Amino acid sequence: MRDRQAELAAVDRLLTIMDELREQCPWDKKQTLQSLRHLTIEETYELADAILEDDLQEIPKELGDLLLHIVFYAKIGSETGDFDMASIANGICDKLIQRHPHIYGDVEVADEEEVKRNWEKLKLKEGKKSVLEGVPKSLPAMVKANRIQAKVAGVGFDWEAPHQVWDKVQEELQELQTEVRAENKERMTDELGDVFFSLINYARFLGIDPExxxxxxxxxxxxxxxxxxxxxxxxxxxxxxxxxxxxxxxxxxxxxxx
Missing domain, CATH: 1.20.890 (cAMP-dependent Protein Kinase, Chain A)
Structure with a gap:
Protein backbone atom coordinates (compact mmCIF):
# COMPACT_ATOMS: atom_id res chain seq x y z
CA MET A 1 0.00 0.00 0.00
CA ARG A 2 1.30 3.44 -0.92
CA ASP A 3 2.50 5.76 1.83
CA ARG A 4 2.36 9.28 0.39
CA GLN A 5 4.31 10.83 3.27
CA ALA A 6 7.07 8.24 2.92
CA GLU A 7 7.23 8.90 -0.83
CA LEU A 8 7.51 12.66 -0.33
CA ALA A 9 10.13 12.19 2.38
CA ALA A 10 12.20 9.93 0.09
CA VAL A 11 12.13 12.46 -2.76
CA ASP A 12 13.08 15.23 -0.33
CA ARG A 13 15.99 13.08 0.87
CA LEU A 14 17.18 12.61 -2.72
CA LEU A 15 16.98 16.36 -3.38
CA THR A 16 19.06 17.01 -0.25
CA ILE A 17 21.69 14.44 -1.25
CA MET A 18 21.85 15.97 -4.73
CA ASP A 19 22.47 19.40 -3.19
CA GLU A 20 25.30 17.95 -1.09
CA LEU A 21 26.89 16.06 -3.99
CA ARG A 22 26.76 19.08 -6.28
CA GLU A 23 28.48 21.15 -3.61
CA GLN A 24 31.07 18.65 -2.36
CA CYS A 25 31.81 15.96 -4.98
CA PRO A 26 34.42 16.89 -7.66
CA TRP A 27 32.73 14.73 -10.31
CA ASP A 28 29.21 15.97 -9.63
CA LYS A 29 30.42 19.58 -9.60
CA LYS A 30 31.72 19.24 -13.18
CA GLN A 31 28.60 17.80 -14.77
CA THR A 32 26.49 19.78 -17.24
CA LEU A 33 23.28 19.12 -19.13
CA GLN A 34 25.39 18.07 -22.10
CA SER A 35 27.74 15.77 -20.18
CA LEU A 36 24.82 13.91 -18.57
CA ARG A 37 22.91 13.38 -21.82
CA HIS A 38 24.62 10.18 -23.01
CA LEU A 39 24.58 8.76 -19.49
CA THR A 40 20.83 9.33 -19.30
CA ILE A 41 20.37 7.48 -22.58
CA GLU A 42 22.39 4.54 -21.21
CA GLU A 43 20.32 4.47 -18.03
CA THR A 44 17.12 4.48 -20.09
CA TYR A 45 18.31 1.47 -22.08
CA GLU A 46 19.29 -0.34 -18.87
CA LEU A 47 15.76 0.23 -17.56
CA ALA A 48 14.34 -1.00 -20.86
CA ASP A 49 16.43 -4.19 -20.56
CA ALA A 50 15.20 -4.81 -17.02
CA ILE A 51 11.59 -4.34 -18.14
CA LEU A 52 12.11 -6.70 -21.08
CA GLU A 53 13.52 -9.31 -18.70
CA ASP A 54 10.62 -8.67 -16.29
CA ASP A 55 13.26 -8.35 -13.57
CA LEU A 56 11.25 -6.86 -10.73
CA GLN A 57 14.33 -6.55 -8.52
CA GLU A 58 16.33 -4.65 -11.13
CA ILE A 59 13.52 -2.39 -12.41
CA PRO A 60 13.28 -0.23 -9.26
CA LYS A 61 17.08 0.11 -9.19
CA GLU A 62 17.12 1.33 -12.78
CA LEU A 63 14.17 3.64 -12.09
CA GLY A 64 16.20 5.08 -9.23
CA ASP A 65 19.14 5.73 -11.54
CA LEU A 66 16.85 7.51 -13.98
CA LEU A 67 15.21 9.52 -11.19
CA LEU A 68 18.66 10.61 -10.06
CA HIS A 69 19.30 12.02 -13.53
CA ILE A 70 16.04 13.98 -13.47
CA VAL A 71 16.96 15.42 -10.07
CA PHE A 72 20.46 16.19 -11.38
CA TYR A 73 19.09 18.10 -14.38
CA ALA A 74 16.71 19.97 -12.05
CA LYS A 75 19.61 20.95 -9.78
CA ILE A 76 21.64 22.30 -12.71
CA GLY A 77 18.61 24.20 -13.97
CA SER A 78 18.05 25.76 -10.54
CA GLU A 79 21.62 27.02 -10.49
CA THR A 80 21.07 28.99 -13.69
CA GLY A 81 17.56 30.02 -12.69
CA ASP A 82 16.01 28.43 -15.79
CA PHE A 83 14.02 25.65 -14.09
CA ASP A 84 13.94 23.49 -10.98
CA MET A 85 12.20 20.40 -9.63
CA ALA A 86 9.06 22.36 -8.79
CA SER A 87 8.72 23.91 -12.25
CA ILE A 88 9.39 20.51 -13.87
CA ALA A 89 6.74 18.76 -11.76
CA ASN A 90 4.21 21.59 -12.10
CA GLY A 91 4.81 21.74 -15.84
CA ILE A 92 3.94 18.09 -16.36
CA CYS A 93 0.98 18.37 -13.96
CA ASP A 94 -0.43 21.31 -15.94
CA LYS A 95 0.10 19.43 -19.21
CA LEU A 96 -1.64 16.29 -17.92
CA ILE A 97 -4.64 18.28 -16.70
CA GLN A 98 -4.88 20.23 -19.96
CA ARG A 99 -4.62 17.10 -22.11
CA HIS A 100 -7.13 15.07 -20.10
CA PRO A 101 -10.30 17.16 -20.44
CA HIS A 102 -12.29 13.92 -20.15
CA ILE A 103 -11.03 13.70 -16.55
CA TYR A 104 -10.59 17.35 -15.53
CA GLY A 105 -13.19 18.91 -17.84
CA ASP A 106 -16.52 18.16 -19.45
CA VAL A 107 -15.29 16.25 -22.52
CA GLU A 108 -16.63 12.72 -22.96
CA VAL A 109 -14.69 9.94 -24.70
CA ALA A 110 -15.79 6.50 -25.83
CA ASP A 111 -12.50 4.62 -25.60
CA GLU A 112 -8.70 4.71 -25.55
CA GLU A 113 -8.44 5.53 -29.25
CA GLU A 114 -10.55 8.66 -28.83
CA VAL A 115 -8.29 9.73 -25.96
CA LYS A 116 -5.28 9.44 -28.29
CA ARG A 117 -7.00 11.44 -31.03
CA ASN A 118 -7.95 14.20 -28.59
CA TRP A 119 -4.36 14.26 -27.29
CA GLU A 120 -2.96 14.99 -30.76
CA LYS A 121 -5.63 17.61 -31.46
CA LEU A 122 -4.85 19.39 -28.20
CA LYS A 123 -1.15 19.49 -29.05
CA LEU A 124 -1.91 21.18 -32.36
CA LYS A 125 -4.05 23.76 -30.52
CA GLU A 126 -1.06 24.45 -28.26
CA GLY A 127 0.82 25.80 -31.26
CA LYS A 128 2.55 22.77 -32.76
CA LYS A 129 2.63 23.04 -36.55
CA SER A 130 2.82 19.28 -37.09
CA VAL A 131 1.78 16.20 -35.14
CA LEU A 132 5.26 14.87 -35.90
CA GLU A 133 7.06 17.66 -34.04
CA GLY A 134 7.13 15.53 -30.90
CA VAL A 135 9.14 12.71 -32.49
CA PRO A 136 12.76 13.01 -31.25
CA LYS A 137 15.30 13.13 -34.07
CA SER A 138 17.76 10.91 -32.20
CA LEU A 139 15.38 7.98 -31.70
CA PRO A 140 16.53 4.65 -33.18
CA ALA A 141 14.94 4.18 -36.60
CA MET A 142 12.57 1.37 -35.56
CA VAL A 143 11.31 3.23 -32.50
CA LYS A 144 10.98 6.40 -34.57
CA ALA A 145 8.92 4.62 -37.24
CA ASN A 146 6.59 3.26 -34.58
CA ARG A 147 6.13 6.71 -33.04
CA ILE A 148 5.54 8.34 -36.44
CA GLN A 149 2.84 5.82 -37.28
CA ALA A 150 1.15 6.13 -33.90
CA LYS A 151 1.11 9.92 -34.10
CA VAL A 152 -0.40 10.17 -37.58
CA ALA A 153 -2.93 7.50 -36.61
CA GLY A 154 -3.94 9.81 -33.76
CA VAL A 155 -5.34 12.28 -36.29
CA GLY A 156 -7.03 9.61 -38.42
CA PHE A 157 -4.31 8.92 -41.01
CA ASP A 158 -4.37 5.16 -40.71
CA TRP A 159 -5.51 1.86 -42.18
CA GLU A 160 -8.88 0.48 -41.10
CA ALA A 161 -7.96 -3.18 -40.54
CA PRO A 162 -4.86 -5.37 -40.02
CA HIS A 163 -5.37 -7.29 -43.27
CA GLN A 164 -4.93 -4.06 -45.24
CA VAL A 165 -1.58 -3.48 -43.58
CA TRP A 166 -0.52 -7.07 -44.28
CA ASP A 167 -1.45 -6.58 -47.95
CA LYS A 168 0.82 -3.52 -47.93
CA VAL A 169 3.65 -5.62 -46.48
CA GLN A 170 3.21 -8.13 -49.32
CA GLU A 171 3.18 -5.31 -51.88
CA GLU A 172 6.41 -3.85 -50.48
CA LEU A 173 8.07 -7.29 -50.48
CA GLN A 174 7.23 -7.73 -54.16
CA GLU A 175 8.65 -4.30 -54.96
CA LEU A 176 11.83 -5.21 -53.05
CA GLN A 177 12.21 -8.43 -55.04
CA THR A 178 11.80 -6.49 -58.28
CA GLU A 179 14.75 -4.26 -57.36
CA VAL A 180 16.79 -7.25 -56.13
CA ARG A 181 16.39 -8.88 -59.54
CA ALA A 182 17.37 -5.59 -61.17
CA GLU A 183 20.42 -5.43 -58.86
CA ASN A 184 19.70 -1.78 -58.17
CA LYS A 185 21.35 -1.24 -54.76
CA GLU A 186 19.95 2.24 -54.17
CA ARG A 187 16.40 1.17 -55.00
CA MET A 188 16.83 -2.03 -52.96
CA THR A 189 17.72 0.12 -49.96
CA ASP A 190 14.62 2.26 -50.46
CA GLU A 191 12.33 -0.73 -50.85
CA LEU A 192 13.83 -2.59 -47.88
CA GLY A 193 13.14 0.50 -45.78
CA ASP A 194 9.53 0.41 -47.00
CA VAL A 195 9.29 -3.27 -45.99
CA PHE A 196 10.56 -2.51 -42.49
CA PHE A 197 8.19 0.47 -42.17
CA SER A 198 5.21 -1.65 -43.25
CA LEU A 199 6.12 -4.49 -40.88
CA ILE A 200 6.41 -2.05 -37.99
CA ASN A 201 2.98 -0.70 -38.91
CA TYR A 202 1.60 -4.25 -38.97
CA ALA A 203 3.08 -4.89 -35.52
CA ARG A 204 1.25 -1.80 -34.25
CA PHE A 205 -2.04 -3.17 -35.57
CA LEU A 206 -1.34 -6.45 -33.79
CA GLY A 207 -0.67 -4.60 -30.54
CA ILE A 208 2.99 -5.70 -30.51
CA ASP A 209 5.92 -3.40 -29.81
CA PRO A 210 8.35 -4.14 -32.69
CA GLU A 211 11.44 -3.04 -30.75
Missing part, protein backbone atom coordinates in the same frame (compact mmCIF):
# COMPACT_ATOMS: atom_id res chain seq x y z
CA UNK A 212 10.63 -5.43 -27.90
CA UNK A 213 9.79 -8.23 -30.33
CA UNK A 214 13.11 -7.85 -32.17
CA UNK A 215 15.08 -7.62 -28.93
CA UNK A 216 13.48 -10.85 -27.69
CA UNK A 217 14.58 -12.51 -30.93
CA UNK A 218 18.09 -11.09 -30.48
CA UNK A 219 18.31 -12.57 -26.98
CA UNK A 220 16.87 -15.89 -28.17
CA UNK A 221 19.38 -16.12 -31.02
CA UNK A 222 22.30 -15.21 -28.77
CA UNK A 223 21.32 -17.85 -26.19
CA UNK A 224 21.05 -20.53 -28.88
CA UNK A 225 24.32 -19.57 -30.53
CA UNK A 226 26.15 -19.56 -27.20
CA UNK A 227 24.71 -23.03 -26.51
CA UNK A 228 26.08 -24.09 -29.90
CA UNK A 229 29.51 -22.68 -29.00
CA UNK A 230 29.46 -24.44 -25.63
CA UNK A 231 28.54 -27.82 -27.13
CA UNK A 232 31.16 -27.50 -29.83
CA UNK A 233 33.80 -26.75 -27.21
CA UNK A 234 32.66 -29.71 -25.07
CA UNK A 235 33.13 -31.94 -28.12
CA UNK A 236 36.57 -30.51 -28.86
CA UNK A 237 35.34 -28.99 -32.10
CA UNK A 238 35.78 -25.55 -33.64
CA UNK A 239 32.82 -23.81 -35.26
CA UNK A 240 35.05 -22.79 -38.15
CA UNK A 241 35.72 -26.45 -38.91
CA UNK A 242 32.14 -27.67 -38.52
CA UNK A 243 29.66 -27.97 -41.36
CA UNK A 244 26.30 -26.25 -41.22
CA UNK A 245 24.68 -29.67 -40.84
CA UNK A 246 26.82 -30.43 -37.78
CA UNK A 247 26.09 -27.06 -36.23
CA UNK A 248 22.39 -27.48 -36.91
CA UNK A 249 22.29 -30.55 -34.63
CA UNK A 250 23.33 -28.42 -31.65
CA UNK A 251 21.09 -25.57 -32.83
CA UNK A 252 18.03 -27.82 -32.69
CA UNK A 253 19.09 -28.98 -29.22
CA UNK A 254 19.33 -25.34 -28.13
CA UNK A 255 15.76 -24.67 -29.31
CA UNK A 256 14.50 -27.53 -27.13
CA UNK A 257 16.32 -26.17 -24.08
CA UNK A 258 14.60 -22.77 -24.31
Missing amino acids: SALEKTNKKFMARFQYLEQKAQENGASLQDMSLEEMDVFWEQAKKHQ
Whole structure:
Protein backbone atom coordinates (compact mmCIF):
# COMPACT_ATOMS: atom_id res chain seq x y z
CA MET A 1 0.00 0.00 0.00
CA ARG A 2 1.30 3.44 -0.92
CA ASP A 3 2.50 5.76 1.83
CA ARG A 4 2.36 9.28 0.39
CA GLN A 5 4.31 10.83 3.27
CA ALA A 6 7.07 8.24 2.92
CA GLU A 7 7.23 8.90 -0.83
CA LEU A 8 7.51 12.66 -0.33
CA ALA A 9 10.13 12.19 2.38
CA ALA A 10 12.20 9.93 0.09
CA VAL A 11 12.13 12.46 -2.76
CA ASP A 12 13.08 15.23 -0.33
CA ARG A 13 15.99 13.08 0.87
CA LEU A 14 17.18 12.61 -2.72
CA LEU A 15 16.98 16.36 -3.38
CA THR A 16 19.06 17.01 -0.25
CA ILE A 17 21.69 14.44 -1.25
CA MET A 18 21.85 15.97 -4.73
CA ASP A 19 22.47 19.40 -3.19
CA GLU A 20 25.30 17.95 -1.09
CA LEU A 21 26.89 16.06 -3.99
CA ARG A 22 26.76 19.08 -6.28
CA GLU A 23 28.48 21.15 -3.61
CA GLN A 24 31.07 18.65 -2.36
CA CYS A 25 31.81 15.96 -4.98
CA PRO A 26 34.42 16.89 -7.66
CA TRP A 27 32.73 14.73 -10.31
CA ASP A 28 29.21 15.97 -9.63
CA LYS A 29 30.42 19.58 -9.60
CA LYS A 30 31.72 19.24 -13.18
CA GLN A 31 28.60 17.80 -14.77
CA THR A 32 26.49 19.78 -17.24
CA LEU A 33 23.28 19.12 -19.13
CA GLN A 34 25.39 18.07 -22.10
CA SER A 35 27.74 15.77 -20.18
CA LEU A 36 24.82 13.91 -18.57
CA ARG A 37 22.91 13.38 -21.82
CA HIS A 38 24.62 10.18 -23.01
CA LEU A 39 24.58 8.76 -19.49
CA THR A 40 20.83 9.33 -19.30
CA ILE A 41 20.37 7.48 -22.58
CA GLU A 42 22.39 4.54 -21.21
CA GLU A 43 20.32 4.47 -18.03
CA THR A 44 17.12 4.48 -20.09
CA TYR A 45 18.31 1.47 -22.08
CA GLU A 46 19.29 -0.34 -18.87
CA LEU A 47 15.76 0.23 -17.56
CA ALA A 48 14.34 -1.00 -20.86
CA ASP A 49 16.43 -4.19 -20.56
CA ALA A 50 15.20 -4.81 -17.02
CA ILE A 51 11.59 -4.34 -18.14
CA LEU A 52 12.11 -6.70 -21.08
CA GLU A 53 13.52 -9.31 -18.70
CA ASP A 54 10.62 -8.67 -16.29
CA ASP A 55 13.26 -8.35 -13.57
CA LEU A 56 11.25 -6.86 -10.73
CA GLN A 57 14.33 -6.55 -8.52
CA GLU A 58 16.33 -4.65 -11.13
CA ILE A 59 13.52 -2.39 -12.41
CA PRO A 60 13.28 -0.23 -9.26
CA LYS A 61 17.08 0.11 -9.19
CA GLU A 62 17.12 1.33 -12.78
CA LEU A 63 14.17 3.64 -12.09
CA GLY A 64 16.20 5.08 -9.23
CA ASP A 65 19.14 5.73 -11.54
CA LEU A 66 16.85 7.51 -13.98
CA LEU A 67 15.21 9.52 -11.19
CA LEU A 68 18.66 10.61 -10.06
CA HIS A 69 19.30 12.02 -13.53
CA ILE A 70 16.04 13.98 -13.47
CA VAL A 71 16.96 15.42 -10.07
CA PHE A 72 20.46 16.19 -11.38
CA TYR A 73 19.09 18.10 -14.38
CA ALA A 74 16.71 19.97 -12.05
CA LYS A 75 19.61 20.95 -9.78
CA ILE A 76 21.64 22.30 -12.71
CA GLY A 77 18.61 24.20 -13.97
CA SER A 78 18.05 25.76 -10.54
CA GLU A 79 21.62 27.02 -10.49
CA THR A 80 21.07 28.99 -13.69
CA GLY A 81 17.56 30.02 -12.69
CA ASP A 82 16.01 28.43 -15.79
CA PHE A 83 14.02 25.65 -14.09
CA ASP A 84 13.94 23.49 -10.98
CA MET A 85 12.20 20.40 -9.63
CA ALA A 86 9.06 22.36 -8.79
CA SER A 87 8.72 23.91 -12.25
CA ILE A 88 9.39 20.51 -13.87
CA ALA A 89 6.74 18.76 -11.76
CA ASN A 90 4.21 21.59 -12.10
CA GLY A 91 4.81 21.74 -15.84
CA ILE A 92 3.94 18.09 -16.36
CA CYS A 93 0.98 18.37 -13.96
CA ASP A 94 -0.43 21.31 -15.94
CA LYS A 95 0.10 19.43 -19.21
CA LEU A 96 -1.64 16.29 -17.92
CA ILE A 97 -4.64 18.28 -16.70
CA GLN A 98 -4.88 20.23 -19.96
CA ARG A 99 -4.62 17.10 -22.11
CA HIS A 100 -7.13 15.07 -20.10
CA PRO A 101 -10.30 17.16 -20.44
CA HIS A 102 -12.29 13.92 -20.15
CA ILE A 103 -11.03 13.70 -16.55
CA TYR A 104 -10.59 17.35 -15.53
CA GLY A 105 -13.19 18.91 -17.84
CA ASP A 106 -16.52 18.16 -19.45
CA VAL A 107 -15.29 16.25 -22.52
CA GLU A 108 -16.63 12.72 -22.96
CA VAL A 109 -14.69 9.94 -24.70
CA ALA A 110 -15.79 6.50 -25.83
CA ASP A 111 -12.50 4.62 -25.60
CA GLU A 112 -8.70 4.71 -25.55
CA GLU A 113 -8.44 5.53 -29.25
CA GLU A 114 -10.55 8.66 -28.83
CA VAL A 115 -8.29 9.73 -25.96
CA LYS A 116 -5.28 9.44 -28.29
CA ARG A 117 -7.00 11.44 -31.03
CA ASN A 118 -7.95 14.20 -28.59
CA TRP A 119 -4.36 14.26 -27.29
CA GLU A 120 -2.96 14.99 -30.76
CA LYS A 121 -5.63 17.61 -31.46
CA LEU A 122 -4.85 19.39 -28.20
CA LYS A 123 -1.15 19.49 -29.05
CA LEU A 124 -1.91 21.18 -32.36
CA LYS A 125 -4.05 23.76 -30.52
CA GLU A 126 -1.06 24.45 -28.26
CA GLY A 127 0.82 25.80 -31.26
CA LYS A 128 2.55 22.77 -32.76
CA LYS A 129 2.63 23.04 -36.55
CA SER A 130 2.82 19.28 -37.09
CA VAL A 131 1.78 16.20 -35.14
CA LEU A 132 5.26 14.87 -35.90
CA GLU A 133 7.06 17.66 -34.04
CA GLY A 134 7.13 15.53 -30.90
CA VAL A 135 9.14 12.71 -32.49
CA PRO A 136 12.76 13.01 -31.25
CA LYS A 137 15.30 13.13 -34.07
CA SER A 138 17.76 10.91 -32.20
CA LEU A 139 15.38 7.98 -31.70
CA PRO A 140 16.53 4.65 -33.18
CA ALA A 141 14.94 4.18 -36.60
CA MET A 142 12.57 1.37 -35.56
CA VAL A 143 11.31 3.23 -32.50
CA LYS A 144 10.98 6.40 -34.57
CA ALA A 145 8.92 4.62 -37.24
CA ASN A 146 6.59 3.26 -34.58
CA ARG A 147 6.13 6.71 -33.04
CA ILE A 148 5.54 8.34 -36.44
CA GLN A 149 2.84 5.82 -37.28
CA ALA A 150 1.15 6.13 -33.90
CA LYS A 151 1.11 9.92 -34.10
CA VAL A 152 -0.40 10.17 -37.58
CA ALA A 153 -2.93 7.50 -36.61
CA GLY A 154 -3.94 9.81 -33.76
CA VAL A 155 -5.34 12.28 -36.29
CA GLY A 156 -7.03 9.61 -38.42
CA PHE A 157 -4.31 8.92 -41.01
CA ASP A 158 -4.37 5.16 -40.71
CA TRP A 159 -5.51 1.86 -42.18
CA GLU A 160 -8.88 0.48 -41.10
CA ALA A 161 -7.96 -3.18 -40.54
CA PRO A 162 -4.86 -5.37 -40.02
CA HIS A 163 -5.37 -7.29 -43.27
CA GLN A 164 -4.93 -4.06 -45.24
CA VAL A 165 -1.58 -3.48 -43.58
CA TRP A 166 -0.52 -7.07 -44.28
CA ASP A 167 -1.45 -6.58 -47.95
CA LYS A 168 0.82 -3.52 -47.93
CA VAL A 169 3.65 -5.62 -46.48
CA GLN A 170 3.21 -8.13 -49.32
CA GLU A 171 3.18 -5.31 -51.88
CA GLU A 172 6.41 -3.85 -50.48
CA LEU A 173 8.07 -7.29 -50.48
CA GLN A 174 7.23 -7.73 -54.16
CA GLU A 175 8.65 -4.30 -54.96
CA LEU A 176 11.83 -5.21 -53.05
CA GLN A 177 12.21 -8.43 -55.04
CA THR A 178 11.80 -6.49 -58.28
CA GLU A 179 14.75 -4.26 -57.36
CA VAL A 180 16.79 -7.25 -56.13
CA ARG A 181 16.39 -8.88 -59.54
CA ALA A 182 17.37 -5.59 -61.17
CA GLU A 183 20.42 -5.43 -58.86
CA ASN A 184 19.70 -1.78 -58.17
CA LYS A 185 21.35 -1.24 -54.76
CA GLU A 186 19.95 2.24 -54.17
CA ARG A 187 16.40 1.17 -55.00
CA MET A 188 16.83 -2.03 -52.96
CA THR A 189 17.72 0.12 -49.96
CA ASP A 190 14.62 2.26 -50.46
CA GLU A 191 12.33 -0.73 -50.85
CA LEU A 192 13.83 -2.59 -47.88
CA GLY A 193 13.14 0.50 -45.78
CA ASP A 194 9.53 0.41 -47.00
CA VAL A 195 9.29 -3.27 -45.99
CA PHE A 196 10.56 -2.51 -42.49
CA PHE A 197 8.19 0.47 -42.17
CA SER A 198 5.21 -1.65 -43.25
CA LEU A 199 6.12 -4.49 -40.88
CA ILE A 200 6.41 -2.05 -37.99
CA ASN A 201 2.98 -0.70 -38.91
CA TYR A 202 1.60 -4.25 -38.97
CA ALA A 203 3.08 -4.89 -35.52
CA ARG A 204 1.25 -1.80 -34.25
CA PHE A 205 -2.04 -3.17 -35.57
CA LEU A 206 -1.34 -6.45 -33.79
CA GLY A 207 -0.67 -4.60 -30.54
CA ILE A 208 2.99 -5.70 -30.51
CA ASP A 209 5.92 -3.40 -29.81
CA PRO A 210 8.35 -4.14 -32.69
CA GLU A 211 11.44 -3.04 -30.75
CA SER A 212 10.63 -5.43 -27.90
CA ALA A 213 9.79 -8.23 -30.33
CA LEU A 214 13.11 -7.85 -32.17
CA GLU A 215 15.08 -7.62 -28.93
CA LYS A 216 13.48 -10.85 -27.69
CA THR A 217 14.58 -12.51 -30.93
CA ASN A 218 18.09 -11.09 -30.48
CA LYS A 219 18.31 -12.57 -26.98
CA LYS A 220 16.87 -15.89 -28.17
CA PHE A 221 19.38 -16.12 -31.02
CA MET A 222 22.30 -15.21 -28.77
CA ALA A 223 21.32 -17.85 -26.19
CA ARG A 224 21.05 -20.53 -28.88
CA PHE A 225 24.32 -19.57 -30.53
CA GLN A 226 26.15 -19.56 -27.20
CA TYR A 227 24.71 -23.03 -26.51
CA LEU A 228 26.08 -24.09 -29.90
CA GLU A 229 29.51 -22.68 -29.00
CA GLN A 230 29.46 -24.44 -25.63
CA LYS A 231 28.54 -27.82 -27.13
CA ALA A 232 31.16 -27.50 -29.83
CA GLN A 233 33.80 -26.75 -27.21
CA GLU A 234 32.66 -29.71 -25.07
CA ASN A 235 33.13 -31.94 -28.12
CA GLY A 236 36.57 -30.51 -28.86
CA ALA A 237 35.34 -28.99 -32.10
CA SER A 238 35.78 -25.55 -33.64
CA LEU A 239 32.82 -23.81 -35.26
CA GLN A 240 35.05 -22.79 -38.15
CA ASP A 241 35.72 -26.45 -38.91
CA MET A 242 32.14 -27.67 -38.52
CA SER A 243 29.66 -27.97 -41.36
CA LEU A 244 26.30 -26.25 -41.22
CA GLU A 245 24.68 -29.67 -40.84
CA GLU A 246 26.82 -30.43 -37.78
CA MET A 247 26.09 -27.06 -36.23
CA ASP A 248 22.39 -27.48 -36.91
CA VAL A 249 22.29 -30.55 -34.63
CA PHE A 250 23.33 -28.42 -31.65
CA TRP A 251 21.09 -25.57 -32.83
CA GLU A 252 18.03 -27.82 -32.69
CA GLN A 253 19.09 -28.98 -29.22
CA ALA A 254 19.33 -25.34 -28.13
CA LYS A 255 15.76 -24.67 -29.31
CA LYS A 256 14.50 -27.53 -27.13
CA HIS A 257 16.32 -26.17 -24.08
CA GLN A 258 14.60 -22.77 -24.31
